[in-house]
Structure formats: structure tokens, C-alpha cells
Amino acid sequence: MIGAAWQWIRSQPLSVGLSVLLHVVIGALLIMGTSLHGANPHDMPGRGNEHQPIQAVVVNSTDYEAAEDSIKKAQQDKEAHASKLKAEAEQAQKAREKAERELTQLKKQRQSTASDVANQQKQLKDQSQQLQQLKDQALKMAQERKAYQDKIAKLKAQAEQAQKAQAAEKARLEKAKKEAEAARKAQVQAQMQAEQEAAIKKARGNWVAAIIHKVSSNWIRPPDTPQGLDCNVHITLLPSGDVVAAKMGQCNGSSVVVQSIITAVNKASPLPTPEDPQAFSRQITFEFVPGQ
């Protein structure tokens, strides 16, 4: 019984504190009231003994005077004493009223404290319930929040994935575009190159024909040029067409034929130049093969 109460007190310190204080105050007031009534039961101004009986004494003038003075003085003292008593009574009355008021108040307070406790308990209960509710709510919210977070995370992941996919697609498209561009460029370049090569080839063909014409025109065939003559002469050409070196390669002809060939290629200098400088060749080998 005591343990449970203690437990309760511990759990309700404010309420217990208040009720203890209340009991103490009430106890103190009860003791004070008793002593007040015991010590001055007649001094209570409110009970009609405002004039106490006076002992008469004859006195000469001087004595009268003295007596008068003394009476006066006593009167005065009595009056002072009565005023004092009256003040004291009033004071006590006031204190009692105050105590009563306080008691009432305390009662009130006690009552309100009890109801407060109940209220508090109810409140506590409510609070507990609320708390539970809140807890539940919080849990629910936490769950919801988690679900929400999960959802967000999922959405975020999805978004990221989508973004990644988009980026990948973009990269792919970019790459494809680049590749297509490169392919197109390569094709254009290949075509240009092909055209250029064709042009060079044509220029070279024309050039070679012009060279053949000039060298042939300058080759005076010796009368004894043998059938099946096959002589090579290597020449080095400047871009101007000037033959700077003519070196005889293999030759099955006589020294006269060799002379005629060397003379022909030198006399043909400067050789024609190609219309396209790229068709130019610095090294040329002439094969003198008449009749082939």
C-alpha cells in the first residue's frame, strides 16, 4: 500500500507536493486558531465588554488633580489599552478572516488540486492516448514517409535510370551522327580523292603522251638499229622539265645506238611539264623498244 502510493507519488511529484503542502498549512492554521482562542478569550472586541469596572478613590485637588491626572492618565491608559485591544482584536479578526479565506482557498485549492489530479490523470491518460496516437501516427507517418522515401528513391532511381538511358541514347545518337558525318566526310573525301586521282591519271597520261612525242621526235634512229632493240635510259627531271641526268641502263644496241638515245633524251630537254604538278615524276625510265 505504501509502495504503491510511493510509486504514485514518484510518478506524480507535483500533485503530491501540493497535497502535502495543503495538509501542513491546514494543520498550522488549526494550531494557531486554538492558541488565539485560549490566550485572549475576553479581548475579543466583537463580544461587548468594551468597559471594564473602575475602583473609586477620593483625592484632594492636588490629589484630585493628581488623581484626575492619574484618572485621566489611567483613563487614557485604559483607552489606549482598549484601543490597543481593539486594534489587536481587529487584527486577529483580520488574521482569522484571512486564515479562513486562506483555508477556503486552500480547500478550494485542494478540491481543485484533486480535480486537477484527476484532470491531470485524465489528461495523462489522454496524453498517453494522444501519445500513443501520436506514436501510431508517427509510426504511420514514418511508414508513410519511408514508403514515400522509397517511392521517391525508386522514382529517383527510375529518373536516374531514365536520365542515364536518355544520356546513353543521346550519346548513341551523337555517336551515330558523328559516325554518319565521318562516313559522309570519308565518302566525300574518297570521291574527291578519286576525282583527284582520275585527274592526276589523266594529266599523267597527257603528260606521258607529250613526252613520248617529244622524245620520239628527237630520236634519230641509226640506220643499223637492230631488230629487237631494247635499251633503258634513266633520267632525273627537274620540275621545269629539264633533264639533269641521263644514265644508260641495259642496252643491247651498239655505241652508236646508245649515243642516239642519250642524245634524244637530252635534246628533248626541257621535257613538257604536266598540267597537274601532282602527275609529275622526278624519275623516268625510257624504254627504247622500236617497233613494239
Next chain:
Amino acid sequence: MRKLVLFPLAAVFAIAAAATARADLVIKITQGVNQPTPVAVVPFAWNGSQPAPVDVANVVASDLLRSGLFAPLPRGKMLAQPNADSKINFANWKAVSVNDLVVGSIDVTGDTAQIRFRLFNVYTGQQLVGYSLPAKVNDLRFAAHQVADMIYQKLTGRPGAFATRIAYIRHDGTGKGSTWDLVIADSDGANTQALVKSSGLLMSPDFSPSGDRIAYVQFENDQSHIYIQNVDTGQRKIALKHAGVNGAPAFSPDGKTLAVVLSTRPGDPDIYLLDLATGQLQQLTHSPAIDTEPAWTPDGKNIIFTSDRGGSPQLYEMPITGGKAQRITWDGSYNARASVSPDGKSVALVHRENGSLKIALLDLATGNMTMLTNGPTDVSPSFSPNGAMILYSTGSGNQRRLATVSVDGQVHEELTGAAGALSQPVWGNIP
């Protein structure tokens, strides 16, 4: 001049060349030109107290021109006239497109001249020949022909035949006052010398292979005789003196036999072989037709002669050992007077075409005949000893002259010579 025809071929090789574009460009030259080689023979410097009796460079240039293989630059086109001691500026010669250049100097001491000459390839600057040869001042012309021969040989690879002699018959005057001379001259017709002077008809001279003797026909009292005369001493002897026609003597390549024509019966001349050592005569042909104008093949094994045994004069060939004569000319109704080339591959002859007598060349291997002259009276062809030219007579009457034609028919040159009708030329061997 043959035109250069090379455009279709050029296209083909252009393609071939383009195919090997990146490597060394290889270009085939399949055509050349058949043109005389342009040369320059600069007047030789003459270092002598007397004026030069002969323009040596001019003789050389004329020889080269006559060969048909060279086109000497006229002196007026020479930008410089260097001599044997000059430093040559080849640009001067490239500028006038000559392939080869001849410069020379002649230093005279007393009656002896020293001819120094140099031959250069203008385009390589290379000296092909540098030579110094002595000569008598009064024999400078022949020395000039020797210079021409050396140049010719160097540039053609063939021996030259300018320093050789020719013989021919000169007929002057008419009727009873007529005279006939057997003339010997340089190959260009200059430097003439009458070896035989005769009031009777002279015919058919022929040099011995060594050139020291000449066989010929002389009519005396309407009788023809065949004489052989030493060129240097003038001594002569009758080789044949038969009744009837004695004609057309021809020395064999070894000089030991003389082919002759005899007509023991009127109108039936035949070819005989006369052994000069023994005087023995051997009949070669036996046809009833006319067989005449014998010519030896270079190997001395066969005789090519003219015969009308087929109805018209044609050339036949038969071995000197006898046997059947083979007809070798088939084109036209008149082919006569054979002269066999030194290499034995072709025959120069007289061909009649539309009444015009022309010198023609017969290829013995193919039977193809090429006209070398235009006529109308070109006769008596005789090959030069190097086979590059043919000497013949052209024109008629007192205007009959001697001329040469190159074997490709490209160059015709009339020879200088004495007045009178010049006929029956024969070209002597290279000494």
C-alpha cells in the same frame, strides 16, 4: 622525210605508264625518226703561210651530206667558229639544234699539213673522236675524205667510204672528133684523172677488189677488147680478145677471176669466167638468149646477170659452178644491170617503169623492190663499198652526169666533174 606517226601508240603507253604511277615512271619509246642527223662542221683553222688549197671542213660536210645520214649546218647559222684548240660553248650548238660538232685545225710545215680534229656530242659534251693525221698539202682533199670517214664511222657505226675512188667513162665531142676517157676521181667526183684516153669507144670499167687495177672494154677498129690496166703505173694488158663481143668485165671478190661476156655467135652473148692466172675461159651460161652484165655476190659463189631468156630483160642468179639460173626479178618488164650490195642482201638495178629508167633496190630475202630514183634515164648503178650509197649516171646526151643516192633513197647528189657525157661509173673498194 617520213612523218612521225605515234599518237595511237602514245595513248596506249600513256595508260601503261599511268598504271605504274607511283613507281618510277616508265615510258616506252617505240618510234624514232628517219632523219639526217644535224651536225656542224666548223671551218678548220688554217695555220699556214700560203692560202689553204682546200676547204677541208667543206669537203667533210659535203661528204656527210651526200651520205644521206647527215644534215650539216650552213655556216651562216653558226653562232661561233671554234677550232681544235678552243673551249667549246655547247649552248651555241644546242641553240641551233645540232647533235654533233666537228672542229679542227690544220698546221702546215713546208708541204706537210697536220690535220687535228675533234668530234663532240653537243648534248653530252663528250668528245667522241679526237684525231691528228698528217697529209701532203697537195693531197688535202683526200685527207679530208679520210676525216669524213672517221666521223661517219663514229656516228653511224659503219665504215666510211668517202676516201675511195670511182671510175667512169667520159665522152666528149661528136662524130669523128669524139674522144673517150676512162676517168678516175675521188668519191665526190673531184680530183679527176684520165687513166685512158681513146678515140675509140671505152666501156664498162671495173675496179679490182684491191683497187690497183681496172678492167675495161675498148673498141679498136670496131673490135672490142678487154684490157686490165694498173691504176698507178698505167701499164695495161689485153685480157680477152675474142671475135665478136667482148664485154662487161667483172672482177671476182678474190680478184683471181674475171667474169666476162662473149658472143661467139652473133646475137647470143653468154657469160664466161676467165681465170686471170691461167687465161683459161669457162662458159657459165648456155642459153640462146642474151646473157650479160655479170655481177659477183660478195661470197664469190654466185653470179647475178641480166638475161632476156624469159622474154624480157630480167635478173637471174646462178652458181659459178654452173647449174640452173634462178630468176630473181619479177616486177615489171625491164630489170637489168645488177650491182650487189657489200653485205650481199640487196641488189641495185635499173628498172624500167612507164618508159622511165630508174635505179631500184631489190631485197633478195623478200623480193621487194624499192625505187631510189625518179628517172627518166638513171642507169649503171654501183654500190659504194660500205653499202650506204649508190653511184649511177643520169641524164642523156652530153648532159649525162654522175650522181649518188643514199640507199634509203632520201638524198640525191650530183657529183662534180669534168665536162662531157659521164657514164658507166663504178665505185672502187676502200683501200
